[in-house]
Amino acid sequence: QVQLVESGGGSVQAGGSLRLSCAASGRTFRFANMGWFRQAPGKEREFVAVIKWDDYSTYYDDSVKGRFTISRDNAKNMLYLQMNNLKPEDTAIYYCAQRMRGSSGDLTSSHDYDYWGQGTQVTVAS
Secondary structure, three states: OOOEEEEOOEEEEOOOOEEEEEEEOOOOHHHOEEEEEEEOOOOOOEEEEEEOOOOOOEEEOOOOOOOEEEEEEOOOOEEEEEEOOOOHHHOEEEEEEEEOOOOOOOOOOHHHOOEEOOOEEEEEEO
């Protein structure tokens, strides 16, 4: 059974930075594409970033490109999201997710991810 536990959320002023972490249990982490999603109040869950398991290639939503960096450490079963130059519109609950079905299909679709963490709140004040 896979368990994902996020940490590192908090409250910051606009322009500040936070680093989110996601600890994964189990032996499948190193073979799984890993993503970050977020959900703001009253909105649907949306894609933020993904990192592939095989070549570590990354893809970002346009709204965070150039400000956020996703990374992973397979030796530690850890996923990270470095968030810089935060904006009030980044306020949301952030979730890490594990995708077991390879790299076919839409890596930005939350429906294609198999395991989810409980989320960590990020609040950015203007």
